[in-house]
Amino acid sequence: MPVPPPDHVLAAFGVPAAIPELLEGGQQQTWRCADTVLKPTADTAEAAWIARTFETLRVDLLRLARPVRSSDGRWVVSGWTAQKFVVGRAAARYEDILAAGDRLHAALTDEPRPRFLAQRDDLYSWADRLAWGEIEDVDQRIGTGHAAKLYDEWAGGRRPVTLKSQIVHGDLFGNVLFAGSAAPAIVDITPYWRPPAFAAAIVVVDAVSWGGAGDELVESCMERHEFGEMLRRALLFRLGVSLAHPRSTAESMVEVMSAAQMLRPYLGE
Template identity: 25%
Template sequence: MAEQTAQQIPGHVLSAFQLDGRAGIPLGPEWDNGVRFGRVVVSEASDTAAWSGKARDHAGEFGAGIAVSRPVRATDGRLVVGGFKASEFVEGQVRARIDEAVSAALRYDEAMAGVEPPAADRGDAFATAERAVWRDYTPQPDDVVAHMDFVSCLLFSGDMVPTLTDLVPSSGKRPRGFTAALVIVDGLLAEACDAAVLDRWAHVPELRGLARRALEYRAACARAAGSDIRSIVERVDEVLVSE
């Protein structure tokens, strides 16, 4: 999403979230390029923003190792107003702390047990790519809604519990461990970790198979965005297939 400024957010939106008259500070992609007004961040709402808000509203603490930014509702209770959403601001930055992110992703799976994915049949390029990756998969009873951009939404602040700024849901339920596999693949693609990460988390069931699906998904997303990362994907693929 494009970077927002306070001037670009309609006045009725700020009024609905009781933020009118306040000065805003533009934030980065970890906050959907939104604007911070004190302890509240306003940003453009995606197609799944209402789902994310409801899920985060009931989440509180995800567990001992992960927290979540709560949504801020408008004065009439809405989660989305005029194409914008609001969330509680939390301190922290996105860091290449891959092992900690993997641990948090596994706790995320526990927290999402019983949560259903968004009802709408999304037709965007990323959802289409995801469904193609899982076309041959038979759903299992303990599958959960995966987080498709976990690393980019996870903030670290010193020794504090890491916090998710948003939930980016899969279009359907996926095996537990897939979010963690996405974290590992993102780390390998960015060279933020080495192949040893696969050994450290080898106890996650079917980790390498999940990671191969994650890599296939990331490659498809790159193609949809017009990016050529074939050489990087090939490098990571070699890591995944080696024992």
């Protein structure tokens, strides 16, 4: 059962008395109260870095969910963070999502690598490192079934890449919001240290897996340098998450596997 932010957290962030509204997405942990959105964080260092970075970041033709400080200047209060609510809804505007990601990443080019990334050990960070061949599946999370064998096959086809890594938003699909003619809004920043083309490849994999996208979207991205290798790693990332996530469903696995088969000709083999 989702647990709303406690009263003392609302008070610390200056939120007026109101009944918090559980928002869609956000892993069923994100709440809106008036014009403020609150969500719990398991990593105070990451949450503080996101808040500091996006407090003043300006990106042309983008709206960003601005962080909110508590009354005593903190970014995190009792494990909760806050940001301003931005109007918009997710939509199947995949070219616009990719363009929004490109603009964000261009603005983040000179950001140094934060230390917390090396220490992060959640499932998604594990799947990211596994997809890039930086670790092995020493704890056997991916198992030994058909999908795991395909994972090993696709991983064996990886080739070195020359693309430069930087801070990227690794979960743009569903986190770019649209509202009429307003500029797109980007929310729920999930930072990784990877090439921007990898973040774009994750959008493509997600759009094919769950958004009904087809070859046209993939082909529009293939002019990006080394995009086939980025697609391969993005597929490995999503497949790794699906294989290891405790709440994965058979349906979700089928969707990712179907996307992998459709994308296979583009993997740069």
